[in-house]
Amino acid sequence: MKSVLIVAGEPSGDLQGGHLVQKIKERTPEVNFFGLGGDNMASAGVEIIEDVSNLAFMGFAEVVRHLPYILRVKKQLLKLVDSRRVSAAVLIDYPGFNLSLAKALKKRGIPVIYYISPQVWAWGRRRIKKIKRLVKKMLVVLPFEEPLYRGAGVPVEFVGHPFLDFVKPHLSEDEFRKRFNLQGRYVAILPGSRQQEVTRHLPLMMSAFSLFNRDKDFQIVIARAPHIPKQIYTEAIEKAKLSSIATVVDRFVWDVVKYSEFAVVSSGSATLECAVLGTAMIIVYRTSWLTYHLVRALSDIRFIGLANFVYGKKVIPELIQANFTAENLSLYMERMLDIRYRKEMLLHLSVIKERLGTPGAVERAARIIIGELNER
Secondary structure, eight states: OOEEEEEEOSHHHHHHHHHHHHHHHHHOTTOEEEEEEOHHHHHTTOEEEEEGGGTOOOSHHHHHHTHHHHHHHHHHHHHHHHHSOEEEEEEESOHHHHHHHHHHHHHTTOOEEEESOOOTTTSOTTHHHHHHHHOSEEEEOSTTHHHHHHHTTOOEEEOOOTHHHHOSOSSOHHHHHHHTTOOSOEEEEEOOSSHHHHHHHHHHHHHHHHHHTTTSOOEEEEEOOTTSOHHHHHHHHHHTTOTTTEEEESSOHHHHHHTSSEEEEESSTHHHHHHHHTOOEEEEEOOOHHHHHHHHHHOOOSOOOHHHHHHTSOOSOEEEGGGOOHHHHHHHHHHTTOHHHHHHHHHHHHHHHHHTOOSOHHHHHHHHHHHHHHHO
16 A cells, blocks of 8 residues: 655645545555545545635735644644655645745655646745655646756646646536526636635725626626635625625536626636636736835736636736725726627637646646656
């Protein structure tokens, strides 16, 4: 029996980890996985040592405040690694924790396979040298990452983006609308996968929708992250006096996006989900003053939306920090009703989707990881 450590520190990583473990176990059911993750990885058979919902900290100040807890989790993992015959480690994004863990694993002679790269291309290029020292293989999911790592001498393979494998509606539009009692047009709202993101973004999104919808007849559908209390969503809706036209959907996030007129999306992997589904969007984000200014000081990025990075220029509007106001967002929402404007954006989204590769990314990643395990 081979034992493999797998670590995801955010809900999006848990989703990717769940699909990956499932594919590996289809081919090699004798492999045992343990580590950090959530419901998706647990359902795939991973022994969860600490749940992802306790680890998704946002911003430098939050990380510093929770540092003793983070160090305890790392120590607990390494204690388990030392007590088991671990064949390899699969680390998924989450660089602050995972690169520190990779250093400890390297000292123990445990090979590290990194699936879904940290955003070294946005900021932190200095981390590439560290990755070269610590990681046996990088499996990247964005097309521009492969030449970046290859040029630095890091063993790397572009497997394509896993969203092409599984980002699709679960229901037909008719079934979805009947299930949630939706008539007419609606705007999809994706306020984020972390509680801090939702509490910062959702009230502003609701205020913007109120301004936008004054003389219209739109509904609003909010995709809820399953680990975030529903009360946070309902309170924001009630405060904006939108209860009669707002629906909170717990699952079916891709149905919410696919059948909407357009989406307002917190920056992150959800921007690529919208691109894969072919839904026009507005990207928003607001973080703490400290985090924002530290990121600005340490990076030279011109935009933050993953979809814009894949395209290579800002083809999807972004409202960041002070620019993310209810008034500004409502103006962009008005603009989304322009058919020509949306049509042009949809053409850009089709280019983004094409650049993500071809379906089968999870299968390719699983095959490579199994090959590395067999070498052991």
